[in-house]
Amino acid sequence: MVEPTDFGTSPDDVQFRFRDDERVDHAAVTVDSALDQTNANAVRIEPSDDARLLIPFLDRIALVEINFPAFTDGRGYSAARILREAGYEGELRAVGDVLIDQLSHMRRCGFDSFAPDKVLDEEDAKRAFATWENVYQVAADTSLTGRRTIAQKRHGAGA
Amino acid sequence: MYAYDRYDQAMVDARVAEFRDQARRRLEGKLTEDQFKPLRLMNGLYLQLHAYMLRVAIPYGTLNSRQMTMLGDIADRYDRGYGHFTTRQNIQYNWIKLEDAADILADLATVEMHAIQTSGNCIRNISSDHFAGAAHDEVTDPRPYAELLRQWSSFHPEFSYLPRKFKICVIASERDRAAMRLHDIGIRIVERDGEPGAQFFVGGGMGRTPMIAPMVRDFVPLDHLVTYAEACLRVYNRYGRRDNKYKARIKILVHELGAEEYTRQVEEEFAHLIDQGVEPPFAELERIRAYFGDPPFDDGPKTIDRSDPDFAVWVDRNTHRHKHDAYVSAVISLKPVGGIPGDATGEQMRLMARLAREFSFDEIRVMHTQNVVLPHVRICDLPKLWAQLHEAGLGAPNMDTIEDIIACPGLDYCSLANARSIPLAQRISERFDKSGKTERLGELKLKISGCINACGHHHAGHIGILGVDRKGKENYQLSLGGSEAEDVSLAKITGPGFDEDGVIEAVEKVTDLYLAQRTENERFIDTYRRLGMEPFKEALYG
Amino acid sequence: MKILTGNDLRTGAVVWWTGEFWSSRVDEAVDVGDRAEEIMAAEEAARRVNVPYAIEATREADGHVRPAHIKDRVRALGPTVRPDLTLKPQDPEALDWVI
Numbered sequence: 001m002v003e004p005t006d007f008g009t010s011p012d013d014v015q016f017r018f019r020d021d022e023r024v025d026h027a028a029v030t031v032d033s034a035l036d037q038t039n040a041n042a043v044r045i046e047p048s049d050d051a052r053l054l055i056p057f058l059d060r061i062a063l064v065e066i067n068f069p070a071f072t073d074g075r076g077y078s079a080a081r082i083l084r085e086a087g088y089e090g091e092l093r094a095v096g097d098v099l100i101d102q103l104s105h106m107r108r109c110g111f112d113s114f115a116p117d118k119v120l121d122e123e124d125a126k127r128a129f130a131t132w133e134n135v136y137q138v139a140a141d142t143s144l145t146g147r148r149t150i151a152q153k154r155h156g157a158g159a
Numbered sequence: 160m161y162a163y164d165r166y167d168q169a170m171v172d173a174r175v176a177e178f179r180d181q182a183r184r185r186l187e188g189k190l191t192e193d194q195f196k197p198l199r200l201m202n203g204l205y206l207q208l209h210a211y212m213l214r215v216a217i218p219y220g221t222l223n224s225r226q227m228t229m230l231g232d233i234a235d236r237y238d239r240g241y242g243h244f245t246t247r248q249n250i251q252y253n254w255i256k257l258e259d260a261a262d263i264l265a266d267l268a269t270v271e272m273h274a275i276q277t278s279g280n281c282i283r284n285i286s287s288d289h290f291a292g293a294a295h296d297e298v299t300d301p302r303p304y305a306e307l308l309r310q311w312s313s314f315h316p317e318f319s320y321l322p323r324k325f326k327i328c329v330i331a332s333e334r335d336r337a338a339m340r341l342h343d344i345g346i347r348i349v350e351r352d353g354e355p356g357a358q359f360f361v362g363g364g365m366g367r368t369p370m371i372a373p374m375v376r377d378f379v380p381l382d383h384l385v386t387y388a389e390a391c392l393r394v395y396n397r398y399g400r401r402d403n404k405y406k407a408r409i410k411i412l413v414h415e416l417g418a419e420e421y422t423r424q425v426e427e428e429f430a431h432l433i434d435q436g437v438e439p440p441f442a443e444l445e446r447i448r449a450y451f452g453d454p455p456f457d458d459g460p461k462t463i464d465r466s467d468p469d470f471a472v473w474v475d476r477n478t479h480r481h482k483h484d485a486y487v488s489a490v491i492s493l494k495p496v497g498g499i500p501g502d503a504t505g506e507q508m509r510l511m512a513r514l515a516r517e518f519s520f521d522e523i524r525v526m527h528t529q530n531v532v533l534p535h536v537r538i539c540d541l542p543k544l545w546a547q548l549h550e551a552g553l554g555a556p557n558m559d560t561i562e563d564i565i566a567c568p569g570l571d572y573c574s575l576a577n578a579r580s581i582p583l584a585q586r587i588s589e590r591f592d593k594s595g596k597t598e599r600l601g602e603l604k605l606k607i608s609g610c611i612n613a614c615g616h617h618h619a620g621h622i623g624i625l626g627v628d629r630k631g632k633e634n635y636q637l638s639l640g641g642s643e644a645e646d647v648s649l650a651k652i653t654g655p656g657f658d659e660d661g662v663i664e665a666v667e668k669v670t671d672l673y674l675a676q677r678t679e680n681e682r683f684i685d686t687y688r689r690l691g692m693e694p695f696k697e698a699l700y701g
Numbered sequence: 702m703k704i705l706t707g708n709d710l711r712t713g714a715v716v717w718w719t720g721e722f723w724s725s726r727v728d729e730a731v732d733v734g735d736r737a738e739e740i741m742a743a744e745e746a747a748r749r750v751n752v753p754y755a756i757e758a759t760r761e762a763d764g765h766v767r768p769a770h771i772k773d774r775v776r777a778l779g780p781t782v783r784p785d786l787t788l789k790p791q792d793p794e795a796l797d798w799v800i
Contacts, residue, residue, distance in 0.1 A: 047401075072197075072280070074320025078396050081317055085435055101198060108316035133173065134166050136310045137385075138437045139317065150166040150310070151439035154446065186711065188748050206752065208776055210713035239786055254786075256712045499782055570772060571780035579775075581782045631770065633800075 084110035110140030179261035203274030219287035220248030224512035231508030282312035301331035322399035338643035362413030369618035390429035454520035473556035501529030569609030576609035578626025578633035619643035702732035707753030
C-alpha cells in the first residue's frame with residue numbers, strides 16, 4: 001500500500017510555474033483519500049479518476065496534480081478543464097510524462113504548473129508555451145485570462 | 160468555397176515553421192524517431208512501405224483549380240509524378256523525402272492547404288457529400304458546418320491525445336452519399352418545423368469491428384452544434400478504452416455502454432458545456448456560410464443530345480442531378496479499366512484544374528469512392544467536357560458499377576497490409592469490361608481492403624473483399640450485402656476464403672447468380688437482400 | 702539467414718545492410734547472425750538508418766537474396782502494380798519473384 005507521503009511531486013520537481021502564491025509543501029493524497037479526509041488540501045488525480053468527485057471540496061484544495069503516466073493518455077486534459085470550469089482556482093499541476101510538445105495544450109486546458117519526469121530544455125519550453133498566437137476554440141485559458149478566440153476576434157465579440 | 164483570412168493563414172504558416180524546425184532537429188539527431196514520430200504524424204507524414212508518405216488534407220473534399228494545380232505540381236516536383244485520392248477525400252503521395260517535407264508543406268500553405276491532423280489520435284479530416292451545394296435533394300449545403308467543425312477541431316487542446324483517431328462526417332440530405340453512418344460522429348442537417356438542426360449519430364466505423372452509428376440526438380439546434388460535438392468528444396476522451404488499441408474507437412465505447420447510457424452522459428456534459436460558452440458566436444457561422452453561396456448560374460438548355468451512344472452512356476452513369484435544371488454534377492472517373500483506382504498523374508491533376516476553371520466555376524470535389532467531381536456543369540457544356548475527359552483517359556462511364564472499384568493501396572504500398580488489393584481491382588475491372596457484363600450488372604459497389612483495418616471500406620460493399628495472410632500467402636475473403644448509403648448495412652462473409660484466381664471466379668459466380676435471379680429493377684444488393692446468403696453460398700461452395 | 706532492413710532517414714528509401722553500408726539492393730544483404738541488435742543500435746544511433754529491423758531470408762541458388770515475407774519482397778522491389786517505379790523495371794520475372 002502506498003503511503004500518502006510517497007505520493008506526488010515536491011515543489012522541487014516543479015520546473016515551470018505560472019503562479020505567485022506559496023507552493024504546497026507536502027504530498028498530495030489520492031482522490032479516494034481526499035473524499036475521506038476533510039483536511040486534505042493537495043490531491044493527485046490519476047487518468048481513471050473522475051475529477052468531478054472533487055467539486056464539492058474545491059474551495060479547500062490548494063493543489064491538484066494530474067498524472068500523465070504516458071503522454072499519449074490524454075484524459076488529464078479533460079480533468080483539468082473540468083476543474084477550471086467548476087471554478088477551481090488553486091494550483092493545477094501536470095506531472096509525469098510531460099514533454100515539450102504537450103506544454104501549450106496543457107496550458108490552454110488550465111494547467112499552471114508543470115513537473116515533468118525528465119527535465120525539459122528551458123528555451124524549448126519557452127517557445128512551446130508561446131506556440132499559439134491565436135486559438136480557434138474556447139478552453140480554460142480563454143475563460144480564465146479573457147483571451148479571445150479567433151472567432152471572437154473576427155466578430156468583436158466575447159472575452 | 161471557404162477562403163483563409165489572416166488568422167487561418169497565420170496558423171498554417173506557423174505550423175510549417177514549427178515542422179521545419181522539428182524535421183531539422185530529427186535530421187541532426189536532436190530528436191529520436193520515437194520523439195519525432197508523433198510530431199510528424201500530426202502533419203500527416205507516415206513512414207510507409209517504400210518511403211515517407213504524405214497525406215494532404217482536402218477539407219470535406221472541396222478544392223479549387225489553384226489547389227489542384229499545386230497538388231499536380233507537388234506530384235511532379237517532389238514525388239514520382241502521381242498522387243492517390245483516398246477514401247476520406249484526401250490525397251496521398253507515396254515517395255516523399257523527409258528533407259523535402261517542410262518545403263512541400265510551405266508550398267501547400269501558399270494555396271491554403273496543409274497536412275494537419277491527417278494522422279494521429281486526434282480529430283481527422285471532416286468529410287462531406289461530394290455533391291454538396293449542388294445536389295437537388297439537400298436541406299442546405301452542409302459544408303459551412305463542416306468548416307465550422309474543422310476550425311473547432313484544429314489543434315483542440317483537450318482532444319489531441321484521444322484513445323484513437325476520430326472521423327466526423329456532415330451531410331444534409333436523406334440520401335447518404337458520404338457513408339455518414341459509418342463514422343465516429345455522423346451529422347445530418349435536417350429541418351423540423353422549418354427550423355434547421357443537426358441529427359447526431361455516434362459510434363459508427365469500419366476497421367476490425369464494423370458498426371453502424373446509432374442516433375444519439377435527433378435535433379441539435381445549429382447554434383449548439385459545436386457544444387454538442389464537444390460533449391460527445393469529452394465523454395469519449397474520458398471514457399474511451401486505452402488498454403487495447405483495437406478496442407479504443409468510440410464505437411466500442413458506445414457499444415459497451417449502450418447507446419442510451421452514452422447519450423445520457425453526453426446530454427449531461429452538453430448541459431454543463433452550454434454554460435461554459437463554448438459555442439462560437441453565431442455570426443461566425445454566418446460569415447462562413449457566405450463563402451458557400453451559389454455561383455452565378457446561367458439559364459440554358461435543360462436537355463441533352465444523346466445521339467452519340469458513348470456520350471449517352473457516360474451521361475447516364477457519370478452525371479448527377481443538380482438543383483438548377485440547366486446544370487448537372489459530372490464525375491471524373493479515376494477508374495479506367497485495368498487502372499489503379501484513385502491514382503492521378505500530375506498532368507491529369509492540372510487538366511482537372513483547367514476543366515474546373517472552364518466548366519465548373521473553378522470548383523472540384525474529391526469523392527470517398529476515389530473519383531473526382533465537377534459539381535456545377537452546364538448541360539450544354541457536357542459534350543465538350545466529355546470529349547476532353549475521354550481523350551485524357553478520365554472518361555470511363557462506370558460510376559457505381561462493378562468497374563468503379565474502391566481499393567485501398569494494399570500490400571503494394573501499405574505496411575499494414577496482408578495482401579495486395581490493386582491487382583485484384585485491375586483484373587476484375589478488365590474481366591467484366593471484356594465480357595460486357597458491367598453494363599448489365601448496373602449499380603454494384605465492390606470494395607477491396609488489403610487488411611482488416613478496412614480502409615477500402617469492404618464492410619460496406621455490395622460485394623466486399625478482404626485480403627488476409629494465410630500461411631504466408633495472400634488469401635481473400637468474400638462478403639456480400641453491405642451498403643454505405645442511407646440503407647446502411649454491413650456485409651456478411653460468405654465462407655472460406657479464396658486465392659486471387661479463386662476470388663475473381665467467386666465474384667463471377669455471385670454476379671451470374673444475380674443476373675439469373677433478379678427481378679425487374681433490382682440491384683445486386685436488392686436481390687441479395689431478397690434471397691439471403693444461402694443461394695450465393697451454394698453457388699460458391701457447391 | 703538473418704538480414705537487416707530499414708529506411709534511409711533522409712529519403713525514406715528502403716535499404717539493406719551489406720556489412721559495411723546500407724544498400725538499396727536486397728541481393729547485397731548479408732547474414733548478420735546474432736549481431737543484429739548490436740549493428741542496428743549502432744547504425745540507428747549514427748543516423749545511417751531509420752527504424753531498422755531484422756528479417757529472415759534465404760540466399761537462392763542464383764545468388765539472389767529472398768526475404769521470407771512477401772511484404773519485405775514488395776519493399777525490396779517496389780509496387781508490383783507499377784513496374785516502372787520498381788528497382789527492376791525491365792525484368793519480366795521480377796513480379797514472380799515477389800509473389
